[in-house]
Structure formats: C-alpha cells, structure tokens
Amino acid sequence: MSYFVNEKSIVREIWKNTDAVLLIFAGSAAEFTLNKAVDWLYFTGKIPTNPLERLFSTVEYAQNIVFAENDLALATIDKITQIHQGVEKSRGQTIPDWAYRDVLYMLIDYSICSFELLERKLETPEKEEIFDVFFRLGIRMGLKNLPTNYNDWLIDRTIHLENNLQKGEFTIHLFEQYKKHLGNSRYFILLEIQKILVPKIVYKMLFKTSNFPTKTLLKLYKFGKTLKVDHLVKVILLPKKHKESITNIGKYETL
Template identity: 55%
Template structure:
C-alpha cells in the first residue's frame, strides 16, 4: 500500500504529537483572523459560533491526510475541495485561489515553526520534505501558482503575508470568540503561544510584543514530556470539550 507520506518522514514526526499540533493550531488561529478572505468562513456561521472547532477540523483534516494511504488521502483532499465548492455555490461566488494558498501556506509555516520550537531545527532537506507534502495537497486541490520547491516558496509566502493580511472587524470578533470559548486564562496562554510561532508580519498586525511569557517555560515543558508529566499541563490548559480530540492526536498511525 502506497502511503501519502512515508513512514520515516519528518512530517509524520511533526503531526504525530499533540503539543506540536496544538502550536500549529495556535499559530493558524492568529493568522486566520487576519486573512482578507476570512469573511468566507463567516458565511456559513460556523466559524464565529465555534471558532476552535472550525479551526481544529482543518488541522484534523491535514493530520488525517498525513497518516493516510495515497488513495485515502486523495479522497480526503477531494472531499475538502467539494465542501468548499458547495459553500461557493451557496454564496454565488468563488473563493479566490490565493485564499486557498494562504491556508496551505499556514500549514507549511506552522508545521516547521512549531516543530522547531518544541523539538529541534529542521534541515533544509526536511523543510523541503514538509513543503513537498503540502505542495501535493495543493496540487490535488487544483491550486495554481504553487512554487515547486521550499526555497522558491519563501518569497511567495512573504508576499502573501504582506498582501493578504489585514486587521479588520473580523479579527477583533474572532479573538473575542476565542476568549469567550477558552476563558481568560487559556486565552492568555493562547496569545503567548502564538507569539512563539507566528511570523513578524502577524505580530505587527496584532501588536504582539516579541517576548512571550511562555519562552522561559518551554525548556521546563520539554522536561515534563520526558517525565511523562505533560498530560497534567494539558489537562489544566485545554478546554474539556477538546481533550479527547487532542489526546487522539498522540495516537501514531501506522
């Protein structure tokens, strides 16, 4: 059986641990809120009513693809495209291609930044590996103007950050919803976590300071993982509604 991502791939390491996936989620939550096409996610009403669930479903889809056979992954990608096509039909408009690319670019960026925060720096070859996986996802979705390599992607990613992000009423509302669904303490942790993985452009637009209160805690967290105590921290910090879903992320697929 041919796999979409080889078993020894660093991409499986990245998406096989719940804490890494949570930082991917945190970073994407910040950048999603700034995207000029975020109104599309408001169209169905699902994003403002359940912002964490909506964003987490995107992350779960990406992880499902990473750990699937080639056939199953392609089916998942096709289903994802069909869902968006239905939304387009209901709204009577087309989601811009750059908006699809932005979401893909988020998954690439935060896969790398989250892993490097919690584990170790990736080599250029490993970054290329990450890019190639999501490039194939994008190609299957029919996206155009995707750079062929990670190196070629870097300036394109930067251009997207400059052109496609803005602080708007949607940004303010989404962060208000994050706070409502997480509670004050967990929301504060989310913000501090976002500071550790988002690019400078996102920091500037959200008026984030460079320093995160979590910075000195990351080494301690790594130690807690070695002592198998990280579950305690997660149980304190994570909303109960999502604990089971997040725990499932630590189950490595063969």
C-alpha cells in the same frame, strides 16, 4: 502499501506530535484573523461560533491525509475540495486562489516553526520535504500558481504576507470568540504562544510587546514531557470537555 506521506517522513513526525499540532493551529488561528478572505468563515459561521470544535475537525482531516494510504488520503483531499466548492456554490462566489494558497502556506510555515520550537532545528531537506507534501496536496486540490520548490515558496510566502493581510472587524471578533471559548487564563496563554510563533508582520499587526517568559515555560513543558506529565499540561491549557479530542490528536504518537 503506498502512502501519500512516506512512513519515515518528517511530516509524520510533526503531525503525530500533539504539542506541535496544537501550536500549528495556534499560529494559524492568529494569522488567519488578518486574512483579507476571512469573511468566508462568516458565510458558514462554523469557525466564529465554535472555533475549538472546528480546530479538532480540521486536525482530523489533516491527519487522515498525512497517515492514510494514498487512495484514502486523496479521497480526503477531494472531500475537502468538494466542501469548499459547495460553499462557493451556496454563496455564488469563488474563493480567491490566493486565499487557498495562504492556508496552505500557513500549514507549511507553522509545521516548521512549531516543530523547531518544541524539538530541534530542521535540516533544509526536511523543510523541502514538508513543502513537497503540501505542494502535492495543493496540486490535488487544483490550486494554481503554486511555487514548485521550497526556496520559491519562501519568496512567495513573504509576498502573500505583505499583500493579503489586514486588521478589521473580523479580526477583533474572532479573537473575542477565542477568548469566549477558552476563558481568560487559557486565552492569555494562547496569545503568548502566538506571539512567538507568528511572522514579524503578523506580530506587529496583532500584538503589543510582551515580557511574559513564554519560551521559559515551553522549556519547562518539554522537561515535563520527560517526566510524563505533559498530558496534565494539555488538560490545563484546554477546556476539560475537549479532553477526548486532544487524546484523539495523539492517536498516531506510537507510530
């Protein structure tokens, strides 16, 4: 049986970890508010009006690619491509290729930093393996001008961060929506977690300096996992109505 992602891949280890997946999207949620192509979110209105539901939907697509047999994974990628093409057709414009690359680069970057924050430092071959999985995803989607190896990606990631970010009205509005759907306390926690995830350039554009001991809390959270109380923490961090969706993210944890 052939899989899009090898059964022993570090990518599977990352994407079956509910904590890591939530951190990946926490970091991406911060950075994408600054993306110069963020106006595309407002054409469909789905993320601005219901960011948490959109998060869980996106996670489902991503995990279907990571854990499915090759043909099913490719079908999922093709479906994602078709959805975007439909949005482009409706708007009568084409999503910039660099914007697709930006999203792909976020998935690579936050997969690495989220796992390292929660578990351990990754070896260079493991980082190259993460890059390769998302590179193949990008190729399947027909993306152009993708770097072909991890070292070239590091360079291009920096270039994208320097050229494709701006703070504007969409940035402010999206964070307002995060706060609306999470509530004040959960929103505060989200911001503090984002501060230790995002690249320096993103941090400077979005946040003020914080003395909140987020890393200490993460250490306590990891200790809580050894006591089997981490699911309690997840319930505290996210609204109760999403408990089933959170559980669904972790359905691959026993693999």
